[in-house]
Every structure is written in C-alpha cells, then in structure tokens.
Amino acid sequence: MEIADILTETTIPLSGITLEKVLLAVIIAIIGWIAVKVLISLFKKTLSHSSRLPELVVEFLVRFFSVLLYVILVLVVLAALGVDVSSVVLGLSAVIGLILGFGLQDTITNLAAGVWVAALRPIDKGEFVEVNGISGTVTGVGIMATELLKPDNTYITIPNSLVWGSPVINSSRMDTRRVDVSVGIAYDSDLDLALRVAQDLMESHAAVLSSPQPAVVVTELADSSVNLALRAWTRTGDYWGVKGDLTSGILLAFREAGVEIPFPQVDVHLDGTN
CATH class of the missing domain: 2.30.30.60 (SH3 type barrels.)
Structure with missing residues (x-):
C-alpha cells in the first residue's frame, strides 16, 4: 500500500477524519500562522506610517485585527479537517446569545468602551x-x-x-504642573521671614518656572502651627524632582533662618478637685 493510500484510507478513531485531512490542516495552520504574523506586521506598519492615528489607537486596531485573523485561521483549519464551519459559526452565535441572555454583557461593554477609549483618548x-x-x-x-x-x-x-x-x-497630559509643598511654622516664629525664605527657595530652583510665578500662602491656623503652602510651577517631567527638592530644602532653609517647625502639641489642664 502506497503512502497516499495510507493517508486517504486511514482515519482517526471515533472521528472519521483521515490522516490526509490532518496533514493538510497542519500545513494550513503553519502557513496560516506565518501569514497572520506577516499581515499583522504589515497592518501595523501601514497604520503607523501612513496615518496620523495616535499610537494607542494603532495598537488597539492591531490587536482587534489580530483576533479577527486568528479566528478566521481557526475556522479554515476546522474546514480542512472536514468540520462543518457553518455549524461552528452558529454554535458561536448561540454561545454569544447565551452569554447575553445570562446577563454577562461585560464582554460587549468592555469592547465598546475600549473603542471609545482608543478613539477619544482620555488616556x-x-x-x-x-x-x-x-x-x-x-x-x-x-x-x-x-x-x-x-x-x-x-x-x-x-x-x-x-x-x-x-x-x-x-498627570502627564499637560506640559506643566504645579508643585504643592505644605509646611507648618510655630506661632511665635517670624511669619514674614518664613514667607521670604520659602519664596527665595523656590525662585532659586533651576527647574521652577518664573511664569506663573511661584507663591507662598498661609493655608491654615492649625492647633500647633501656622501652615504654609509653597506653590511652584514646573515642567511635568521635572515634577517629582522639584517636589523632593522643595520638601527637603524648606526644612534646611528654615533651620538656617531660625524658623521653627513645631511638633504637634496638646495642652492638658488638671483641676485640683477629686
């Protein structure tokens, strides 16, 4: 018996699928997988170079296109095995109907939301x-x-x-951000001196923008301190560096200027009665 006869006459038990169909399906799967990879790559390059779509939108469309191609490939492989693809499609439709019928619409909701997020780009x-x-x-x-x-x-x-x-x-969409640093000083400290020291600290920082101008404001008369807020504008990429510099810098600057940063205090009054 020749190899061709073996392939056409030998079947997989309980399935009726011949080895010839299995071999054909494997070849289609390998070639199809390579073709899908090539098509996805070409699709991504085309969108990236020939359109003005944002990178996020391109990535979303590529992922959606990839899923579509892989589904088609699976259907083609099943057809090569002799499976009735139309029944598979009807089965998938029935499954989707059951999912929706049982109230599991999250899949559709997430898909639609993904389209809106990619298109309108809130992120x-x-x-x-x-x-x-x-x-x-x-x-x-x-x-x-x-x-x-x-x-x-x-x-x-x-x-x-x-x-x-x-x-x-x-936090990244705008080119600039405002850095807020809060600090408290003792009630008997020189408030004008503290304001000048804080202002000088911000104005001397290389990454703090001159416009809008940095400012120091009194935000609260708290129980143990007069609370100040240092407000300085910087480029978004410098935000955390400026915040760290101002936070540590104001501590050192107040120490050198003799401005006290108090600990929380609680006054306890005891009466002499039993």
Missing part, C-alpha cells in the same frame, strides 16, 4: 494616570482591558468599562 500610551484609585503608566489599551504599570513595577489590568465609566486623573 494615551506612556501617560501617568489614576483610574479608580489605581495609579500607573499606560502601557496599552486592549480589546477588553487597559494595562497600567505602577511605579513599583506592578502590572495592572483594568476593564475598559471601568476606565470609560470612572473619572480619570491624567
């Missing part, structure tokens, strides 16, 4: 944002979820519906 790749109390750098928006990388290198995925339906604090 963008590389930006530092806070969503529902979670802060991190946006690494991508997928079909179902948005990906954040926290400062401690923790990887977070947030459902797209939550991103679209929650207030988003975007």
Whole structure:
C-alpha cells in the first residue's frame, strides 16, 4: 500500500477524519500562522506610517485585527479537517446569545468602551494616570482591558468599562504642573521671614518656572502651627524632582533662618478637685 493510500484510507478513531485531512490542516495552520504574523506586521506598519492615528489607537486596531485573523485561521483549519464551519459559526452565535441572555454583557461593554477609549483618548500610551484609585503608566489599551504599570513595577489590568465609566486623573497630559509643598511654622516664629525664605527657595530652583510665578500662602491656623503652602510651577517631567527638592530644602532653609517647625502639641489642664 502506497503512502497516499495510507493517508486517504486511514482515519482517526471515533472521528472519521483521515490522516490526509490532518496533514493538510497542519500545513494550513503553519502557513496560516506565518501569514497572520506577516499581515499583522504589515497592518501595523501601514497604520503607523501612513496615518496620523495616535499610537494607542494603532495598537488597539492591531490587536482587534489580530483576533479577527486568528479566528478566521481557526475556522479554515476546522474546514480542512472536514468540520462543518457553518455549524461552528452558529454554535458561536448561540454561545454569544447565551452569554447575553445570562446577563454577562461585560464582554460587549468592555469592547465598546475600549473603542471609545482608543478613539477619544482620555488616556494615551506612556501617560501617568489614576483610574479608580489605581495609579500607573499606560502601557496599552486592549480589546477588553487597559494595562497600567505602577511605579513599583506592578502590572495592572483594568476593564475598559471601568476606565470609560470612572473619572480619570491624567498627570502627564499637560506640559506643566504645579508643585504643592505644605509646611507648618510655630506661632511665635517670624511669619514674614518664613514667607521670604520659602519664596527665595523656590525662585532659586533651576527647574521652577518664573511664569506663573511661584507663591507662598498661609493655608491654615492649625492647633500647633501656622501652615504654609509653597506653590511652584514646573515642567511635568521635572515634577517629582522639584517636589523632593522643595520638601527637603524648606526644612534646611528654615533651620538656617531660625524658623521653627513645631511638633504637634496638646495642652492638658488638671483641676485640683477629686
């Protein structure tokens, strides 16, 4: 018996699928997988070079296109095995119907929200944002979820519906940010001197912008201190460096100027009666 006859006549038990079909399906799967990779790469390059779409939108479209191509490849492989693809499609439709019927519409909701997030861009790749109390750098928006990388290198995925339906604090979108540093001085300290020292500290910092002009304001007459706020504008990329410099710098500057930063105090009065 020749090899061709073996392939066409030998079947997999309980399936009726011949070895010829299996071999053909494997070849189609390998070639298809390579073709899908090439098409995805070409699609990404085309979007990146021939359009003005933001990187986040390009990445979302590429992911969506990838899923579509892999689904088509699976259907083609099943067809090569002799499976009735139309029944598979009907089965998938029935599954989707059951999912929706059981009230699990989160998949569709997240997909739609992902489209809106990618199109309207309340966030963008590389930006530092806070969503529902979670802060991190946006690494991508997928079909179902948005990906954040926290400062401690923790990887977070947030459902797209939550991103679209929650207030988003975007710390990177604007070119400049205001740095706020709070500090308290004792009630018997020289307030005018403290204001001058704080103002000089901000104006002497190379990364603090001259416009808008930095300012020092009294924010509160607290129980143990007069609270001041140093408000200085800087470029967004310099924000944390300036905040750290001003926080440590005001401590040293007040010490050198003789301005006291008090500890919290509580006065306890004891009466002499039993």
